[in-house]
Amino acid sequence: MTSQWSAPSAPGPVRATVPVPGSKSITNRVLVLAALADEPSTVHAPLRSRDTVLMAEALASLGAEIADGPDGSWLVRPGALRGPVDVDCGLAGTVMRFLPPAAALADGEIRFDGDPHARARPMSTVLGALRGLGADVTGDALPFTLHGKGSLPGGEVTIDASGSSQFVSGLLLSGARYDDGVTVRHVGKPVPSLPHIDMTVDVLRSAGVTVETEQDVWRVLPGPIAGREWHVEPDLSNATVFLAAAAITGGEVTIPGWPSHTTQAGDAVRTILERMGCTVTLSSNGLTVRGPDRLSGVDIDLHDESELTPTVCALAALADGPSRIRGVAHIRGHETDRIAALVNEINGLGGAATETEDGLTIDPKPLTSGVWKAYADHRMATAGAIIGLVVPGVSVDDIGSTTKTIPDFPGMWTRMLAKKDG
Ligand SMILES: O=C(O)C1=C[C@@H](OP(=O)(O)O)[C@@H](O)[C@H](O)C1
Ligand SMILES: C=C(OP(=O)(O)O)C(=O)O
Numbered sequence: 001m002t003s004q005w006s007a008p009s010a011p012g013p014v015r016a017t018v019p020v021p022g023s024k025s026i027t028n029r030v031l032v033l034a035a036l037a038d039e040p041s042t043v044h045a046p047l048r049s050r051d052t053v054l055m056a057e058a059l060a061s062l063g064a065e066i067a068d069g070p071d072g073s074w075l076v077r078p079g080a081l082r083g084p085v086d087v088d089c090g091l092a093g094t095v096m097r098f099l100p101p102a103a104a105l106a107d108g109e110i111r112f113d114g115d116p117h118a119r120a121r122p123m124s125t126v127l128g129a130l131r132g133l134g135a136d137v138t139g140d141a142l143p144f145t146l147h148g149k150g151s152l153p154g155g156e157v158t159i160d161a162s163g164s165s166q167f168v169s170g171l172l173l174s175g176a177r178y179d180d181g182v183t184v185r186h187v188g189k190p191v192p193s194l195p196h197i198d199m200t201v202d203v204l205r206s207a208g209v210t211v212e213t214e215q216d217v218w219r220v221l222p223g224p225i226a227g228r229e230w231h232v233e234p235d236l237s238n239a240t241v242f243l244a245a246a247a248i249t250g251g252e253v254t255i256p257g258w259p260s261h262t263t264q265a266g267d268a269v270r271t272i273l274e275r276m277g278c279t280v281t282l283s284s285n286g287l288t289v290r291g292p293d294r295l296s297g298v299d300i301d302l303h304d305e306s307e308l309t310p311t312v313c314a315l316a317a318l319a320d321g322p323s324r325i326r327g328v329a330h331i332r333g334h335e336t337d338r339i340a341a342l343v344n345e346i347n348g349l350g351g352a353a354t355e356t357e358d359g360l361t362i363d364p365k366p367l368t369s370g371v372w373k374a375y376a377d378h379r380m381a382t383a384g385a386i387i388g389l390v391v392p393g394v395s396v397d398d399i400g401s402t403t404k405t406i407p408d409f410p411g412m413w414t415r416m417l418a419k420k421d422g
Contacts, residue, residue, distance in 0.1 A: 004371075004395055004396070004397055004398075004399075005395060005396045005399035005410060006388075006394075006395045007372075007384060007385050007387070007388020007389065007394045007395060007396055008388065008389070008413065008414065008417055009388070009389060009390070009392055010245065010248075010389040010390060011417065012249070012251075013246075013249045013250045013251035013252070013291070014245040014246055014249045014251035014252075014253060014389070014416060014417065015246075015251050015252050015419065016242075016245075016251075016253055016254075016415075016416040016417075016419035017253075017254045017256060017419075018242040018253060018254070018255055018412065018416050019234070019255070019257070020234045020235055020238050020239045020242065020255055020406075020412075021045075021047050021048070021049070021234065021235060021238070021406065022045045022046050022047035022232035022233065022234060022235060023047060023232055023233050023234065023236070023237075023264060024047050024049065024051050024052060024094065024235055024237075024238075024405045025094065025196060025199060025235075025264065026199065026203070026230075026232045026233060026264070027043065027046040027047040027052045027055075027232050028052055028055045028092075028094040028095070028098060029094075029098070029199065029200060029203045030043050030203060030230045030232065031043065031046075031052070031055050031056055031059060031066075031074070031076065032055070032059070032098050032099070032102055032173045033173060033203060033204070033207050033225055034064075034076035034078070034227065034230070035059040035062070035066075035076060035078055035079075035081075035102070036078060036102060036105075036173075036174060036176075036177050036225050037076075037078050037207065037224075037225040037226060037227040037228075038078070038224045038225060038226065038227060039078075039226065039227030040075065040076060040077045040227050041075075041076045041227040041228055041229070042069055042073050042074070042075055042076075042229050042230065043073055043074040043075075043076060043230045043232065044073045044229065044231045045071075045072065045073070045231060045232045046072070046073065046074050046232050047232065047235060047405065048072065048407060049404060049405050049406060050090055050092070050403045050404045050405075051090065051092040051094060051095065051405055054088055054089065054090045054092055054095050055092070055094065055095050055098075055099070056074065057088075058085075058087045058088070058089075058095060058099055059076075059099075059102075061085045061086075061087070062081045062082070062083075062085055062087075062102075062103060062106055062110070063079035063080050063081045063082050063106070064077065064078055064079050064081075065077040065079060076227075078227070080107070081102070081103065081105055081106035081107070081148075082107045082108050082148075083103075083106055083107065083109045083110045083146075083148055084108050084109045084111070085103075085106075085108070085109075085110050085111070086111045086113070087099060087103070087110060087111065087112045088113065088114060089112055089113065089114035089118055089142060090114055090115055090404070091114060091115040091117060091118045091335050091376060091377075091404060092114075092118075092404070093166050093334070094166065095114075096112065096114060096118060096121065096123060096142060097123075097126050097164065097166035097167060097169070097170040098166070098169065098170040099112070099170075100112065100126060100127065100130060100137075100144075100146060101126070101130060101170045101171050101173065101174040101175075102173070103146050103148060104130050104133075104135040104137075104146055104148060104152045104174070105148065105150070105151060105152055105174065105177050105178075106146075106148035106150070107148055107149065107150035108148055109145060109146070109148070110145065110146040110148060111143065111144075111145045112142055112143060112144050112145070112146070113142055113143040114142050114143075117335065117336060117375075119141060119142045119143070120141075120333075121141075121142070121333055121334075122141075122163045122164060123140065123141045123142060123144070124140040124141060125159050125160060125161065125163060125164075125167045126166075126167050126170055126171070127140055127144060128140075128159070129157045129159050129167070129171055129184070130146075130171075132155075132157040133152055133154050133155055133157060133171075133178065133182065134152050134153035134154070134155075135148075135152055136148075136149070151178075151179060152177075152178045152179065153178065153179050153180060154175065154178025154179050154180040154181055155178075155180045155181075155183070156182075156183040156185065157171070157182070157183070157184055157185070158185045158186075158187055159184060159185070159186060159187075160186070160187060160189075161184075161186045161188070161191045162186075162188040162189035162191060162192070162330065163330050163333055164192065164193070164330060164333065165191055165192055165194060166193075166196070168184050168186065168191065168197050168200070168218060169196060169197055169199075169200040171184050172184065172197075172200050172201070172204060172211065172218055173204070175220030175222075176204070176209045176210075176220050176221065176223050176224070176225055177222070177225070178222060179222060180222060181219065181220050181221045181223075182219070182220050183217065183218070183219040183220075184217070184219075185217050186216040186217070187216070190303065191216070192303050192304070192306055192327075192328070192330045193265060193303075193304060193306055193307070194304050195263050195264065195265040195267075195268075195304055195305065196263075196265060197218070198263045199263035199264065201213060201218070202263050206228070206230075207225045207226045207228060208223075208224065208225065208226040209221070209223065210223060233257070233259050233262060233264065234255065234256075234257050234258065234259075235266070235405065235406075236255075236258070236262065236264040236265075236266025236267050236269065237264070237266035237305075237307050237308060237311075238266075238382075238405055239255045239258070239266060239269075239287075240269045240308055240311045241311055241382040241385070241386060242255065242412075242416060243255065243269060243287070243289040244311055244314060244386045245386065245389055245416060245417075246278070246289045246290060246291045247273055247276065247278050247289060247291040247292075247295060247315055248291060248295060248315065248318050248386065248389060248390055249291055249389060250291040250292065250293060251290075251291055252288060252289070252290045252291070253288070253289055253416070254285060254286045254287065254288040255286050255287045256285065256286035257286055258282060258286045258287035260282065265304060265305035265306075265307060265308070266305065266307075266308065268304065268305040268308065269305075269308060269311075270282065270287065272300065272308070272312060275296070275298050275300070276292075276295050276296050276297075276298050276315060276319065277292035277294065277295055277296045278290060278291055278292060278295075279292075294319075294320045295318060295319040295320060296319060296320060296321055297316055297319040297320065297321035297322045297323040297362070297364065298312070298316065298319070298323050298324075299323065299324040299326075300312070300323075300324070300325060300326065301326045301327040302325055302326070302327055302328050302359070303326075303327030303328060306327070306328045306330065306331050306334075307334075307379065309328050309331055309338055309342070309359075309379075310338060310342060310379035310380055310382065310383040311379065311382070311383060311386065312325060313325060313342045313346065313353070313360065313362060313383060314383040314384075314386040314387050315386070316364070317346045317349075317351050317353070317362055317364060317367065317387060318367075318386075318387065318390060318391075319362075319364050321364070322361065322362065322363045322364070323361065323362045324356075324359065324360075324361045324362075325359040325360050325361075325362075326356075326358055326359045327358055327359065328358060329357065329358040329359070334377070335375070335376060335377035335378070335379070335380075335404075338377065338379070338380070339355050339359065339360055340355065341373070341375050341377065341380050342360060342380070342383070343355050343360055344373070345373055345380070345383075345384065346367075348370055348373075349368055349369075349370050349372065349387065349391065349394065350365060350367050350368045350370075351363075351364070351365050351367055352365050367387065367391040367394075368391070368393075369392060369393025369394060370393070370394065370395075371394075371395050371396075371397055372384030372387065372388070372394055372395065372396050372397070373397050374396055374397055374398040374399070374401045375398075375401075376401050377401060378401050378402045378403075378404040378405050378406065380401070381396050381398060381399055381401045381402050381409075382402060382406075382409065384396040385399075385409075385413055
């Protein structure tokens, strides 16, 4: 689904209010919990994009009933999980890491595969852990097959989760359904994207599951999972792309419905943009960002909010001074090797970016027109759109990749640019 797209230039300072769809991370956690619950659930304001539709379709083929409710909600009725089933993970980390621990509870054979690059994303930690918990799995990366027996003993596993927080989240989400629950112990370099594990613990507790945590150890006790009404927050990481438009054009963008308390890693954009010189205000209207005359470079550790790296790098490439992004070595295993991709694309437009062991440095230089490659990665595509706002003649080779987490990014972007003051 490649689709070359000429990135529109900003006609002036961008001034708009941009409602953004629901959080991918919350939607896909809640779908798994709703499918494993004791009673039906309603998921209000879910994200409906490729990653979440793949999750819903996979859970439905495993035995859950997922129907459309009023106002775009999803009604989820749990059912006995069974194979044979073929699961398409697309390029979704949340599907490939969260579903196998649930599918291990099914009766029958469950085969997993995904997009070409999905086969390169790290999976062996999750599959090794499932074997340790009693599952029968063939393969160590996509494609792989689970030979389900209808239940899983569970217990304690030690893993190295320095490659992805999703290894931990996936095991915890289904752990209450294992005979002995699950205890996940991490040994290795620090776990990245920790707010995402906090989010997992938070949704589990909201479903009445008992979770105990200590440093690098998470324990989920066996027990019921409550069905309930879930309300999905707007996706704050996707929102950063629209806020970036204000930051680089000296404009003002408001995202309505920004939560005052959240476990979403994207909330960190508030401090990041302030450090780069923006004025950031959180009020009952939402989050408003006003861009400065000149954006400052930043030296920043994004280990906890690594999915913001492409947006931050796009801003850094347009800033007034040098930037250094640290703590994100593991994003080489995201949708693409994001460090290499960002360096290639920034330099391809005449910039000066350099890979480091755990991130990159960017020295702003005047950028020129050219094709920005997305590598099938939604956040690479949106980073190209940000740069294209102020660098004439930029096109993004595969804007369709944004459907991974935003159903209509080109439409939202055009509407944002068409808005007048106020
Ligand atoms: O659990 C989740 O929903 C996510 C966890 C993070 O993954 P990593 O820990 O691999 O960075 C994040 O980057 C990804 O976008 C979503
Ligand atoms: C890393 C990301 O996605 P995934 O859930 O596929 O890992 C992301 O959205 O930035």
